Amino acid sequence: MKILHTSDWHLGRTFHTHSTLEHLAVVLDALVALVRQHGVDVVAVAGDVFDSAMPSKESYALLTGTLRRLKDAGASVVMTSGNHDSATRLGFQSEWAALAGIHVVTRPEQYREPITITDEHGPVHFYGIPYLEPALIRHLHPGVLLKTHEQVLNYAMTQIRDDLARRGGRSVVLSHCFAAGIAPAAESSDVERDITAGGLDVVPLGVFDGCDYVALGHIHGRATLTERVRYSGAPLHYSFSEAGKPRGAWLVELGPEGLGAVEWVDLPVPRRLVVLTGELAELLDDASLVEHEGDWVKAILTDQVRPLDAMRALQARFAHAVALEHRPSIRVDPVGTSYAERIGSATTDPEIIAGFLAFVRNGVGPTDFESALVAELLTEKSARAANS
Template identity: 75%
Template structure:
């Protein structure tokens, strides 16, 4: 059986206020072509199908279209709800969708009833674990301590292993969480919201012992925690911290004995992300940045003084420049005195001007030319000392 592991579609998410539905539609269209060309049997989506609990009608239209096309390409679909999704909205009419081979797992105990699909070697049982917020499920099991995501998933996996032992066939688990492992955490970007109110709730890798393959979601970069436990990452870039990270999914092949092979499949990147750093004049005129003119651009300006109207100026060359940071190339450590203290200690107007320039330039005072110009202007005005 060929399984394409994806996650974190985040349908409806914006990128620095810009809609991404068209770009995501392009990527999901390419995913359908991969399914058709490689004759993939099952597509799994491990949580965060939508980006919001109340998706727009346009977001529903994108999901409807891709599910219809995946079905037409010959694949079944198994998807679970993530921490961004509304389980109730995503799961609406899931009973009827399952009749068409679109299996939507959103109920808290639905993992107790695996979705069984078959190939030439027999059954494959898909255990979908929707995102389970501890505070919302602990009352359902009063005799069990369920205070953390680790405890909740550990409890669910214990039940799954019992079912696996009694049920013939191979097994695949879907889960949306922060699983333990330095690789996974290093792939996290600022997009992934804390999965608990109190902070990061990490789930040890050992919790997922047993299944032939575990398809994880929540981390937006691909990651291999073990040969059979992986993150696919998101199909689209949603943050500049994800720039350079490949987009795609894992093509998982199950043979008669379980996990056969796992190969990476690339998805297209409709618009690259570029972080450009330098003085504004260099960014505007240097020929080497010509290939970046149609990228999403984050500009880091190193000019000593923040350019006036810098964003609009940059957009004359980079129309998709969406964020700007001013980071002067030269900074000077100060003596710790406040601006008011430095002004009170000044002995003349030249020092007041120099102190002001140092204040607005992160410690760098006037240049030699600027000092001469200030002195000349003050002399013309007949000002040479601070009024007493």
């Protein structure tokens, strides 16, 4: 059986106020093409299908069209809800969708009943674990300590292992969590137990023992925690911190005895992300940067003084410049006196203004032009006062 592991589609997410739906549609079309090309039997989507609890109609339309094309390409789909999703909205009419081979797992008790798909070697049980917020589900299990995500997933996986022991066969688990190779809570310190990512506390890898493959979601970069426990990452870049990281999915093969080959397959990047660093004039004039004129651009300006209207100037060359940071290349540390002490020692208006500019500009005082301008303005002020 061939399984394509993907996650974190985040339908409806914006990138610095720009819609990502058009680009995501390109990527999901390519994902459908991968299904056809490799003869994928099951597409596993491990949570955060939508970016918000109230998706737009355009987001629903893209999801519906993608699921239809995946089905037409010959694949079944197993999809779980993540911490960004509304389980109710994502799971609406899931009972009917399951009749067409589109299995959407959102209710907290659904992980107990696997979705069983059979190939020539027998059954493969897909256990979808929707995002289970401890505070919202602990009332369903009185007497069970469920304060952390680790405890919740450990409880769910214990039941999954018991169910799998009765059924027999191969198994795949889908989970949306922050998993890492750390000690279980009983063996870790208070500091280790306090680690979280995106509101999800750390889940030790040992929680997922006992199944053939674990398809994880939540982390946006691909990661191989063990040969059988992996993150696929998001199919689209959603942050400049993800610039340069590959986008794609894991192509997983289950043989008659369990996990076989696992291969990374790339997805296209409709618009690259790049971080450009330098003075504004350099970024505008550097001929070697022509290749980035169509990219999403974040500029880190190293000018000693923040340039006026820098974003407008950048967008004249880089139409998709969306983020700007001022980080002077040289930071002049002020002398040991405080700002109040330095201003208090000033005896003239130009000295006061020069001290203020040095304070707000990391120790860089006024330029010759600024000093001349200040002197001119103060002279005009004195002249008006004398004539009044």
